[in-house]
Amino acid sequence: xxxxxxxxxxxxxxxxxxxxxxxxxxxxxxxxxxxxxxxxxxxxxxxxxxxxxxxxxxxxxxxxxxxxxxxxxxxxxxxxxxxxxxxxxxxxxxxxxxxxxxxxxxxxxxxxxxxxxxxxxxxxxxxxxxxxxxxxxxxxxxxxxxxxxxxxxxxxxxxxxxxxxxxxxxxxxxxxxxxxxxxxxxxxxxxxxxxxxxxxxxxxxxxxxxxxxxxxxxxxxxxxxxxxxxxxxxxxxxxxxxxxxxxxxxxxxxxxxxxxxxxxxxxxxxxxxxxxxxxxxxxxxxxxxxxxxxxxxxxxxxxxxxxxxxxxxxxxxxxxxxxxxxxxxxxxxxxxxxxxxxxxxxxxxxxxxxxxxxxxxxxxxxxxxxxxxxxxxxxxxxxxxxxxxxxxxxxxxxxxxxxxxxxxxxxxxxxxxxxxxxxxxxxxxxxxxxxxxxxxxxxxxxxxxxx
Amino acid sequence: xxxxxxxxxxxxxxxxxxxxxxxxxxxxxxxxxxxxxxxxxxxxxxxxxxxxxxxxxxxxxxxxxxxxxxxxxxxxxxxxxxxxxxxxxxxxxxxxxxxxxxxxxxxxxxxxxxxxxxxxxxxxxxxxxxxxxxxxxxxxxxxxxxxxxxxxxxxxxxxxxxxxxxxxxxxxxxxxxxxxxxxxxxxxxxxxxxxxxxxxxxxxxxxxxxxxxxxxxxxxxxxxxxxxxxxxxxxxxxxxxxxxxxxxxxxxxxxxxxxxxxxxxxxxxxxxxxxxxxxxxxxxxxxxxxxxxxxxxxxxxxxxxxxxxxxxxxxxxxxxxxxxxxxxxxxxxxxxxxxxxxxxxxxxxxxxxxxxxxxxxxxxxxxxxxxxxxxxxxxxxxxxxxxxxxxxxxxxxxxxxxxxxxxxxxxxxxxxxxxxxxxxxxxxxxxxxxxxxxxxxxxxxxxxxxxxxxxxxxxxxxxxxxxxxxxxxxx
Numbered sequence: 001x002x003x004x005x006x007x008x009x010x011x012x013x014x015x016x017x018x019x020x021x022x023x024x025x026x027x028x029x030x031x032x033x034x035x036x037x038x039x040x041x042x043x044x045x046x047x048x049x050x051x052x053x054x055x056x057x058x059x060x061x062x063x064x065x066x067x068x069x070x071x072x073x074x075x076x077x078x079x080x081x082x083x084x085x086x087x088x089x090x091x092x093x094x095x096x097x098x099x100x101x102x103x104x105x106x107x108x109x110x111x112x113x114x115x116x117x118x119x120x121x122x123x124x125x126x127x128x129x130x131x132x133x134x135x136x137x138x139x140x141x142x143x144x145x146x147x148x149x150x151x152x153x154x155x156x157x158x159x160x161x162x163x164x165x166x167x168x169x170x171x172x173x174x175x176x177x178x179x180x181x182x183x184x185x186x187x188x189x190x191x192x193x194x195x196x197x198x199x200x201x202x203x204x205x206x207x208x209x210x211x212x213x214x215x216x217x218x219x220x221x222x223x224x225x226x227x228x229x230x231x232x233x234x235x236x237x238x239x240x241x242x243x244x245x246x247x248x249x250x251x252x253x254x255x256x257x258x259x260x261x262x263x264x265x266x267x268x269x270x271x272x273x274x275x276x277x278x279x280x281x282x283x284x285x286x287x288x289x290x291x292x293x294x295x296x297x298x299x300x301x302x303x304x305x306x307x308x309x310x311x312x313x314x315x316x317x318x319x320x321x322x323x324x325x326x327x328x329x330x331x332x333x334x335x336x337x338x339x340x341x342x343x344x345x346x347x348x349x350x351x352x353x354x355x356x357x358x359x360x361x362x363x364x365x366x367x368x369x370x371x372x373x374x375x376x377x378x379x380x381x382x383x384x385x386x387x388x389x390x391x392x393x394x395x396x397x398x399x400x401x402x403x404x405x406x407x408x409x410x411x412x413x414x415x416x417x418x419x420x421x422x423x424x425x426x427x428x429x430x431x432x433x434x435x436x437x438x439x440x441x442x443x444x445x446x447x448x449x450x451x
Numbered sequence: 452x453x454x455x456x457x458x459x460x461x462x463x464x465x466x467x468x469x470x471x472x473x474x475x476x477x478x479x480x481x482x483x484x485x486x487x488x489x490x491x492x493x494x495x496x497x498x499x500x501x502x503x504x505x506x507x508x509x510x511x512x513x514x515x516x517x518x519x520x521x522x523x524x525x526x527x528x529x530x531x532x533x534x535x536x537x538x539x540x541x542x543x544x545x546x547x548x549x550x551x552x553x554x555x556x557x558x559x560x561x562x563x564x565x566x567x568x569x570x571x572x573x574x575x576x577x578x579x580x581x582x583x584x585x586x587x588x589x590x591x592x593x594x595x596x597x598x599x600x601x602x603x604x605x606x607x608x609x610x611x612x613x614x615x616x617x618x619x620x621x622x623x624x625x626x627x628x629x630x631x632x633x634x635x636x637x638x639x640x641x642x643x644x645x646x647x648x649x650x651x652x653x654x655x656x657x658x659x660x661x662x663x664x665x666x667x668x669x670x671x672x673x674x675x676x677x678x679x680x681x682x683x684x685x686x687x688x689x690x691x692x693x694x695x696x697x698x699x700x701x702x703x704x705x706x707x708x709x710x711x712x713x714x715x716x717x718x719x720x721x722x723x724x725x726x727x728x729x730x731x732x733x734x735x736x737x738x739x740x741x742x743x744x745x746x747x748x749x750x751x752x753x754x755x756x757x758x759x760x761x762x763x764x765x766x767x768x769x770x771x772x773x774x775x776x777x778x779x780x781x782x783x784x785x786x787x788x789x790x791x792x793x794x795x796x797x798x799x800x801x802x803x804x805x806x807x808x809x810x811x812x813x814x815x816x817x818x819x820x821x822x823x824x825x826x827x828x829x830x831x832x833x834x835x836x837x838x839x840x841x842x843x844x845x846x847x848x849x850x851x852x853x854x855x856x857x858x859x860x861x862x863x864x865x866x867x868x869x870x871x872x873x874x875x876x877x878x879x880x881x882x883x884x885x886x887x888x889x890x891x892x893x894x895x896x897x898x899x900x901x902x903x904x905x906x907x908x909x910x911x912x913x914x915x916x917x918x919x920x921x922x923x924x925x926x
Contacts (some may be wrong), residue, residue: 389557
């Protein structure tokens, strides 16, 4: 059993799994049920002056029969009176003293920030999270992402909060920005104790093709919302990693964005997250998913011989490099296992239409497509390879022409059927090495035909 | 030409028919079910399921259109290759055709339920649109060059032939000797797969393409009322397609066979589907029925009787189970329905009591299976014997059309690819050619004969290639 407890800027949590500030953390009653299920902490649904909401508020994207690959919302911050939320915070902290409550906050004036922080800390919160992320509704009033997109403003408000706060201050960042490092550094400069990211991506989830109105529909109109769920995970992973490897980011990161399984969580932690926050998966399946998060992460750490979640943290950061530092002499060639190939030939069409035309069918040799290839014949294996399942439908690969792009493996429905075999071309050489050595001019360039 | 629909004076309408007691074994999918299954399709390239389909329907394409919600396009993909794609979806033995060759099957995974998806696409699209014409627009034919074709028999082969012709702007008429068009789709398919009114609706669809269906007209030596001669057909039409099907049920030729209590299988099924009402269920309910035969018709009769409440249904087959021509998946389903199976039993007599009622079928064979030396006669007590050992061939047709000949089985001899008989203007397809195969084989025959003619007439159908099973022709 690995130690899953964490210390996030002095906030000691039983495990790294927190509910993100969102509908699942709207009330004390919900949060207590979440704690009973196993969540280590919760970032309370953003507090501020109560708002009025619209209906409907959510829109989803389904993919391949799977519901809600992505979710978009136009719900605002809490619509409940502040004193009700504060009373519930007190109650939860009294009954669950070991669990973490972080108050997400959003307001405008310096005085309001001061009062809000004071009241939340008096209610017993373990930390504060400044919501500079929401890309809908509140940003039109100068809050949320409109702060997160202005590093100077972000830094200034953070420094106000730090001046008022006794508990750690987290800054929640919006991904709706050109370079996530700028607001991240602004948070650090403002004195923040931690960063939370990503908030939702500004989006329109779809269009009602009957009414020709964007979704989610509110009467005869809609508005841009915040996109989240499994679909945004790659965007979030990049932003977390970009901050984690940045020298100037000296404070812990709470990773957010499409986390549903322990694998997702492990990836965020490996790229530098100390805690992770979950919303959409809970909205879809409920608090109970934390059981798998805990068990799965524990099992993974055990299998890797890691005694604590801290040993995993940041372990993949050094692998995130610039393109120019990648090894140009590392070569892969696809290999199809005829014993498990089912003959669907999706790899053939993917390679021919979407990649580099080097997978073929049948027993005959084939002329190589002339573009970007060395002319000549692609040689079919002799005798032809017969599959155990697919018979003579097993494709074959023109190995000298395979660029190792991986697309065939990505489309293959059979696990382990297509493997990428390593074939080193020579000692490691990067593009940056070539630039340094003056060997970065490739023939066939723009000005080659000039006299 | 009557483009509004077939002559439907005797259309099946009576909801009280006994066959309606037998509900779909594979009901229409809901939208969610269909999309879930469609999303599982791998969308194989050069897909094996297409090759396994006698009409070469582009199965992955129609399935992907279901997944996207393009149901009209999905149905069009199906119907372009197979005008009877709706009934085929419901009656095809997909287990030994497309589904059998689904890559998931060889992989040991649950294959895509192609038949049920095809039903979903065709049935939903056909019931959704105000007219059939949106599904399969009739091509702009050059009226001046329109040819006239006639079909004999209104089964799947003729419907496919006539529909293909009519879509290209030619005049197509079907003469059917019975009161109901549709062939075995209307009179013979097990009700838990397809009811007669569903088959009728499909006939209406084909008719909407411009096919005239005339019932109550039989091919004969003369042109007396209710009859039409080969000479008149050849004189009146540019081509004649023979989709005659098969003749009456073969009999056992054993003592006691003639008389009440012994029925031919196809005749009984037709009566059950079209004529018997729910009150006549007593003829089956609680009774013991012996079915003679090992083919799919025998299995159909046995399952129908079992589902209609027979106390006991026993299939009797003269050889071992492995020799049966009936499909294993159908026999498995029959066992689930409660059908018993007696192998290596040869009927020798129908036993009747003093009042003439059937009391047993006497068979010859080993009393205990596995002891073939211990052969003796024994009685299988029963109230009804259904004989399902095949149907006769309609041999007289060869005498009507000069040049049309029979093969050594008594089937009409013709080119297997084109359906061309020994007479230049006469084509044939379906059961009267193959001796009794699937609906989808009959459809392929009719379609390919039509495509052959279209190509031959080369009006503007240069792209038609029946042997390749490629895209349908046309503008």
